[in-house]
Amino acid sequence: AQSVTQLDSQVPVFEEAPVELRCNYSSSVSVYLFWYVQYPNQGLQLLLKYLSGSTLVKGINGFEAEFNKSQTSFHLRKPSVHISDTAEYFCAVISSGSARQLTFGSGTQLTVLP
Amino acid sequence: GAVVSQHPSRVICKSGTSVKIECRSLDFQATTMFWYRQFPKQSLMLMATSNEGSKATYEQGVEKDKFLINHASLTLSTLTVTSAHPEDSSFYICSAPGQGLRETQYFGPGTRLLVL
Numbered sequence: 001a002q003s004v005t006q007l008d009s010q011v012p013v014f015e016e017a018p019v020e021l022r023c024n025y026s027s028s029v030s031v032y033l034f035w036y037v038q039y040p041n042q043g044l045q046l047l048l049k050y051l052s053g054s055t056l057v058k059g060i061n062g063f064e065a066e067f068n069k070s071q072t073s074f075h076l077r078k079p080s081v082h083i084s085d086t087a088e089y090f091c092a093v094i095s096s097g098s099a100r101q102l103t104f105g106s107g108t109q110l111t112v113l114p
Numbered sequence: 115g116a117v118v119s120q121h122p123s124r125v126i127c128k129s130g131t132s133v134k135i136e137c138r139s140l141d142f143q144a145t146t147m148f149w150y151r152q153f154p155k156q157s158l159m160l161m162a163t164s165n166e167g168s169k170a171t172y173e174q175g176v177e178k179d180k181f182l183i184n185h186a187s188l189t190l191s192t193l194t195v196t197s198a199h200p201e202d203s204s205f206y207i208c209s210a211p212g213q214g215l216r217e218t219q220y221f222g223p224g225t226r227l228l229v230l
Contacts (some may be wrong), residue, residue: 034218036221041205041224041226042117042223042224043120043207043221043222043223043224044158044207044209045221045223046218046219046220049218090158092156097177101148101160101163102148102158102160102209103160104157104158104218105157106156106188107155107157109155
């Protein structure tokens with residue numbers, strides 16, 4: 001079985017400040033890792049994904065994440081946030097060999113303050 | 115990129131009626147689609163996996179007779195909430211995996227269901 005933990009349910013941050021959204025996972029097999037963003041009353045949009053190769057992955061809107069196998073983490077970062085980054089962010093995992101089912105974390109509400 | 119649409123985007127219905135939600139992959143074929151339910155300020159919970167040409171696979175605790183899933187073609191899956199009650203009010207989201215083994219899933223914009 002696989003699981004995802006997002007430790008921070010809410011993260012307020014001032015505009016142009018850096019931000020890190022934390023994500024830890026557990027799985028007995030190798031995994032694929034994803035970060036999705038959800039704006040109010042909308043579906044999910046893929047920010048970035050780790051499948052293999054370089055552990056530092058860059059996504060859209062200036063976000064990046066680093067896969068750390070030893071710490072089973074996949075934290076999301078952005079060096080300077082904008083008001084428009086205010087949204088819910090979900091970390092998700094698929095275990096290799098699974099039926100392509102995503103397991104989501106509980107989500108982190110990022111609120112960017114002026 | 116791949117696009118998934120859902121219809122309707124919002125629906126209000128009376129208790130006891132049935133509501134059908136459509137999920138379409140617009141520019142790719144999807145032999146599998148996933149249906150999720152999301153309560154306010156909560157994460158997405160997988161309800162079922164829709165399989166083209168065969169029965170859907172439901173997650174534990176999801177009533178098959180309550181949430182009917184039909185995957186009639188390679189681009190369309192439908193979720194019917196039968197005899198809806200207020201506790202069925204929620205945000206329903208579908209997704210479809212892209213081609214190949216790289217497991218990216220594309221999500222629909224969601225359907226907001228309100229049962230009065």
